[in-house]
Amino acid sequence: MSVVKEFTKGFWQELPPFRLVLGLCPTLAVTTMAENGLGMGLATTFVLVFSNLLVSMLRKLIPGKVRIASYIVVIASFVVMAELLLQAYWYPMYKALGIFVPLIVVNCIILGRAEAFASKNPIILSLADGLGIGLGFTISLTVLGGIREILGSGKLFGAAVMWSSFEPLGFMVKAPGAFVCLGFLLGLMNIISRRRPAH
Amino acid sequence: MRDLIKMVVVLLVICTTSGVVLSYVNEATKAPREYQYIKFVQEPSIKAVLSDYDNDPVKERLKLVLGEDEAGNPIEIVVFPAKKGGATQAIAYSAAAKGYHDLIEVMVGVGPEGKLNGISIMTHTETPGLGARIVEPEFTDQFAGLDLETTKLSAEGGKVDALSGATFSTVGVITAVRAALEEFPQIKKEIF
Numbered sequence: 001m002s003v004v005k006e007f008t009k010g011f012w013q014e015l016p017p018f019r020l021v022l023g024l025c026p027t028l029a030v031t032t033m034a035e036n037g038l039g040m041g042l043a044t045t046f047v048l049v050f051s052n053l054l055v056s057m058l059r060k061l062i063p064g065k066v067r068i069a070s071y072i073v074v075i076a077s078f079v080v081m082a083e084l085l086l087q088a089y090w091y092p093m094y095k096a097l098g099i100f101v102p103l104i105v106v107n108c109i110i111l112g113r114a115e116a117f118a119s120k121n122p123i124i125l126s127l128a129d130g131l132g133i134g135l136g137f138t139i140s141l142t143v144l145g146g147i148r149e150i151l152g153s154g155k156l157f158g159a160a161v162m163w164s165s166f167e168p169l170g171f172m173v174k175a176p177g178a179f180v181c182l183g184f185l186l187g188l189m190n191i192i193s194r195r196r197p198a199h
Numbered sequence: 200m201r202d203l204i205k206m207v208v209v210l211l212v213i214c215t216t217s218g219v220v221l222s223y224v225n226e227a228t229k230a231p232r233e234y235q236y237i238k239f240v241q242e243p244s245i246k247a248v249l250s251d252y253d254n255d256p257v258k259e260r261l262k263l264v265l266g267e268d269e270a271g272n273p274i275e276i277v278v279f280p281a282k283k284g285g286a287t288q289a290i291a292y293s294a295a296a297k298g299y300h301d302l303i304e305v306m307v308g309v310g311p312e313g314k315l316n317g318i319s320i321m322t323h324t325e326t327p328g329l330g331a332r333i334v335e336p337e338f339t340d341q342f343a344g345l346d347l348e349t350t351k352l353s354a355e356g357g358k359v360d361a362l363s364g365a366t367f368s369t370v371g372v373i374t375a376v377r378a379a380l381e382e383f384p385q386i387k388k389e390i391f
Contacts, residue, residue, distance in 0.1 A: 058213075061209060062213075063202065063205055063206045063209060065206060066206045066209065066210055069210060070209065073210075073213050073214055073217050074213065074217070076217075077217040077220065077221055080224075081220075081221065081224050084224055084225060084228045084232070085224075085228065087228070087232050087235065088228035088231035088232045088235060089231060089235075091235035091236070091238070091239045092239065095239070
């Protein structure tokens with residue numbers, strides 16, 4: 001049961017950008033389009049799952065004093081791997097995400113999960129945690145990107161979805177639009193969870 | 200003391216493993232990465248500088264070795280031939296030179312007489328609105344029909360008008376194109 005719990009908590013109770021309010025830099029920067037949000041989310045999930053796996057495997061071997069350094073090496077290795085794989089098999093996404101792929105290294109969600117969860121829990125639970133949080137992050141980024149793409153350019157995943165006379169709000173695809181959109185989603189989530197108190 | 204040794208050993212093992220695994224991934228993804236670069240960065244430029252051909256220049260690309268550099272390493276160049284009815288009409292290849300900020304990579308299309316078919320800027324990091332205007336057709340179109348003799352600034356007796364406010368970027372492009380054209384006689388021997 002607890003595997004399921006660790007997996008599903010990433011979708012609501014600890015939904016990364018909204019509940020943990022961590023990892024905001026890529027959340028705000030790359031979500032100009034749903035597709036970019038999806039790509040960023042998947043790259044982060046890849047790194048998160050494997051770094052959680054390795055940190056959990058090595059948790060009894062790594063001495064406490066050098067644990068952060070060790071985690072960073074593990075995380076950085078998977079980030080470089082993700083970057084090489086994107087470059088080799090999904091080049092347009094690699095171009096669209098640019099500097100934000102190498103910057104996954106400093107995404108606090110990943111180091112946060114390694115330190116707060118994977119270093120204290122067995123492998124299966126850590127994998128479930130990484131996958132849940134990662135997919136929650138992916139969904140959040142895709143939704144945020146989708147809203148901004150629909151309002152900002154009248155499209156979703158590159159296909160026109162709005163009526164023809166729709167005037168795109170250029171503001172939404174710029175940086176301030178990201179803050180406004182994130183704020184509204186955070187507020188919406190707070191309203192919903194107040195109606196349905198967490199147990 | 201034992202703690203210290205353990206810390207050093209653990210970090211050493213983690214870093215070494217990471218290095219080995221990454222170099223393996225780097226090797227394993229080398230071919231697809233090269234392919235993606237050609238497909239998404241070079242192919243649009245190749246299509247822009249070649250015209251009137253019926254083959255696939257990317258598929259029929261050739262790797263030529265043009266002598267050696269000072270360190271004794273071979274200088275390699277990839278040439279994309281445009282053929283019609285089996286005869287090579289023109290070739291495309293790239294060269295780079297420093298612009299205002301960093302390298303400007305230029306794809307040139309050259310005919311058998313050493314005249315430019317056209318040029319296309321593949322990558323650059325010039326200032327938006329100033330040097331970045333080197334990618335605009337108004338600028339690149341002036342290179343069509345030029346040869347090594349005329350690829351100079353008009354102020355120096357050539358036929359290229361500098362972009363106002365972006366002389367360094369213009370000179371960067373000219374330098375890259377000239378470097379490409381200087382290699383042409385050697386490439387010509389191998390291709391035409």
